[in-house]
Amino acid sequence: MAKKIEDMAKFAKFCKDMGFIYQSSEIYGGINGFWDYGPLGVELKRNIKEAWWQDMVRNPPPGPDGQEIRMVGLDCAIIMNPKVWVASGHVGGFSDPMVDCLKCKRRFRADKVHFACATVDNVPHAVSVEADNATDAEPLLKDKIAKLDKKKHPAGRALKSAPQLEFHAATALPAPWPRPCPADDCDGTLTEPRSFNLMFESHAGPIASDENKVYLRPETAQGIFANYRNVLDSSRLKLPFGIAQVGKAFRNEINPRNFTFRSREFEQMEIEFFCHPAESRKWYEYWRELRKNWYSTLGIKSDNLVPREQGQEELAHYSVGTTDIEYMFPFSDEPQELEGVAHRGAFDLTAHAKHSGKDLSYFDEEGWNNLLQSRLTPFKDDKNRQPDEIKLREDEKKKLELEEKPKFQFVPHVIEPSAGADRFTLAVLCEAYTEEDVPDAKGKTEKRTVMKFHPRLAPVKAAIFPLVNRDGMDEAARALYRELKAHFNVVYDQSGAIGRRYRRQDEAGTPFCITIDGDTIKDGTVTIRDRDTLKQERIPKGEVRARIEALLRPEV
Numbered sequence: 293m294a295k296k297i298e299d300m301a302k303f304a305k306f307c308k309d310m311g312f313i314y315q316s317s318e319i320y321g322g323i324n325g326f327w328d329y330g331p332l333g334v335e336l337k338r339n340i341k342e343a344w345w346q347d348m349v350r351n352p353p354p355g356p357d358g359q360e361i362r363m364v365g366l367d368c369a370i371i372m373n374p375k376v377w378v379a380s381g382h383v384g385g386f387s388d389p390m391v392d393c394l395k396c397k398r399r400f401r402a403d404k405v406h407f408a409c410a411t412v413d414n415v416p417h418a419v420s421v422e423a424d425n426a427t428d429a430e431p432l433l434k435d436k437i438a439k440l441d442k443k444k445h446p447a448g449r450a451l452k453s454a455p456q457l458e459f460h461a462a463t464a465l466p467a468p469w470p471r472p473c474p475a476d477d478c479d480g481t482l483t484e485p486r487s488f489n490l491m492f493e494s495h496a497g498p499i500a501s502d503e504n505k506v507y508l509r510p511e512t513a514q515g516i517f518a519n520y521r522n523v524l525d526s527s528r529l530k531l532p533f534g535i536a537q538v539g540k541a542f543r544n545e546i547n548p549r550n551f552t553f554r555s556r557e558f559e560q561m562e563i564e565f566f567c568h569p570a571e572s573r574k575w576y577e578y579w580r581e582l583r584k585n586w587y588s589t590l591g592i593k594s595d596n597l598v599p600r601e602q603g604q605e606e607l608a609h610y611s612v613g614t615t616d617i618e619y620m621f622p623f624s625d626e627p628q629e630l631e632g633v634a635h636r637g638a639f640d641l642t643a644h645a646k647h648s649g650k651d652l653s654y655f656d657e658e659g660w661n662n663l664l665q666s667r668l669t670p671f672k673d674d675k676n677r678q679p680d681e682i683k684l685r686e687d688e689k690k691k692l693e694l695e696e697k698p699k700f701q702f703v704p705h706v707i708e709p710s711a712g713a714d715r716f717t718l719a720v721l722c723e724a725y726t727e728e729d730v731p732d733a734k735g736k737t738e739k740r741t742v743m744k745f746h747p748r749l750a751p752v753k754a755a756i757f758p759l760v761n762r763d764g765m766d767e768a769a770r771a772l773y774r775e776l777k778a779h780f781n782v783v784y785d786q787s788g789a790i791g792r793r794y795r796r797q798d799e800a801g802t803p804f805c806i807t808i809d810g811d812t813i814k815d816g817t818v819t820i821r822d823r824d825t826l827k828q829e830r831i832p833k834g835e836v837r838a839r840i841e842a843l844l845r846p847e848v
C-alpha cells in the first residue's frame with residue numbers, strides 16, 4: 293500500500309535533501325516566510341509556469357460557444373506608482389486587524405481569536421483560543437475551560453459554573469470583557485485590534501521620505517489593469533480578451549506558515565479576462581470550469597481538489613461570484629486555497645479611471661456598426677435619392693447616435709483567475725510524494741520513495757545510464773545524452789549499481805531511465821524503464837526522443 297505524507301517536517305527535509313526547496317539564507321539562520329528553489333525545484337516551478345502560459349495564454353481551449361479565446365501576456369514592474377495602490381484599495385484597506393499580546397509579544401489575526409465570556413459574581417471572565425471560525429472555536433473554548441478548571445484557574449472555574457456563555461471574535465469583543473492571550477503558555481492580555489498593512493514599503497530614490505515611498509506589489513493584477521488601455525491601443529484586441537501575467541508578489545504576512553503555503557514572497561499566475569457585462573456570468577462559469585480541470589490534467593487527483601463557491605457573506609461588495617479552488621494539503625484537515633476565480637464586475641477599471649482621470653471604457657465599434665447598418669437598411673441610400681429621402685435617413689442616423697450609440701460604450705467586466713505558482717508547486721510536490729514497496733532486481737521487496745510527477749512537470753524528463761563505463765557503452769550513452777539534452781532536461785549518470793541509479797531518479801521523479809548496454813552496441817536498441825510501472829522495454833535508440841515527446845504533449 294502506497295503511503296503519502298504524514299509528517300510535514302520530514303517532507304520539508306526530503307525537499308531540502310533532494311534540492312527542491314531550501315529555507316532562504318539558511319546559513320544565517322533563515323528568514324521567516326522566504327524560500328529558495330534548488331536545482332530540481334527550479335525546474336519543477338518553471339515547468340508549472342510554462343504549462344500555465346502554454347495552456348492559458350498561447351493555446352487556451354475554445355470558449356463557451358466554440359470561439360477562439362484571445363489572450364496576450366504582460367510583464368510589469370514590481371514597483372509601480374503608489375497611486376495604483378490607492379486606487380486598488382490596498383493602501384486604505386489591505387490590512388488585517390491584528391491583536392498583540394502585551395506579555396509574550398505574539399501577534400494574532402483578530403478574526404482568528406475567539407473568546408468565551410461570562411459574568412460570575414459580578415466579575416467578567418473570559419478565555420480565548422485561536423480558531424478559523426466561531427463554529428470551530430466553540431468546542432475548543434469549552435475544552436480549554438474544562439482544562440483550566442482542573443488547574444483551579446479562576447476564569448476556568450467561574451466560566452464552568454456560568455449558566456450561559458457568550459462567544460465573540462476579537463474583532464467584535466465588547467468593552468467589559470477581559471482579553472486574555474490565547475497561547476496556552478501565556479497569561480498576558482491582548483491589545484485592541486489594530487490594522488497592520490500587508491504591503492512591504494521601500495523608497496524610490498536616495499531620500500527615505502514620505503514622497504518617495506513605494507510599495508512592493510502585493511499582487512500582479514494591478515499591473516494588468518494599469519496597462520489595460522495600452523494593451524487595447526497597441527494590439528487591436530476586441531472584447532472579449534484576456535491579459536495574463538506571471539510574477540513575484542510580496543505580502544508581509546503576519547504568520548507565514550505551512551512550509552511555502554503562506555510565504556512573504558511568492559509568485560502569482562494571474563489572468564484578467566475582459567468581457568461585455570451581459571456575458572460576464574457565462575465567462576465566469578467558463579473560467580471556473582477551465583481552471584479547476586487544468587489541475588487535473590497535470591496529475592492532481594480530483595478527490596484532492598475542491599472547488600468552493602464563496603457564500604454571499606464572503607463576497608466582495610462588487611462581486612457576483614468567487615470560487616476558490618482548494619487542495620487537500622497534508623498539513624490541514626480542511627482544503628486550502630490554490631486559486632481564486634473571481635467575478636470582479638467593473639470595479640477595478642472604474643476605480644482606476646476615477647483615480648487616473650483616464651477613460652478606461654470600451655466602445656463596441658462592431659456592435660454599433662451592425663446596429664447602424666440594420667436600422668438604416670430600410671432607408672434609400674443611392675445616388676438617385678430625393679432630398680426628403682436623404683433627410684429621412686440622416687434624421688434616423690442622428691436619432692440612433694443620440695439614443696443608441698451610448699449603449700455601446702461601457703466599462704468591461706472582469707473575470708480574474710488568480711493562482712499561486714508556489715502553492716501549486718507545493719501541491720504538486722505533496723501529490724507526487726509516495727513511499728511504496730517494490731520488487732528489486734532479485735524479486736525481493738524493497739521500499740522506495742518516488743515522486744510521481746506528471747511528465748510535463750517532472751524536473752528531469754529522462755536519465756541516461758551506461759550499464760558499465762567501457763566497451764563503447766559510455767560513448768554511446770554520452771551521444772544519446774547529447775542528442776536528447778538539446779530538447780529536454782535530461783541527466784547522465786554513470787556511477788553506482790544500476791538499481792541505486794534507478795532509486796535516485798525515482799526520488800527526483802524522472803519518468804524514464806534509459807540504459808545503454810552490450811546489445812545497444814550490437815543492434816542499436818536501449819532499455820527504457822517506466823518510473824511508475826517499473827516496466828522495462830527494449831526500443832531502438834532512435835525512438836527514444838519520440839517516446840519522451842509523446843508524454844509531454846498537453847492533454848486536450
Ligand code: ATP
Nearest residue numbers: 545553554555558560629630631632710711712715
Ligand atoms: P489567502 O486567503 O490564502 O491569504 P488570498 O485569498 O489572500 O489567499 P489572493 O489575494 O486571491 O489570495 O491571491 C491569489 C493567489 O495567490 C492565492 O490563491 C494563492 O495561490 C496565492 N497567494 C496569496 N497569498 C499567498 C502567500 N502568502 N503565499 C503564497 N501564495 C499566496
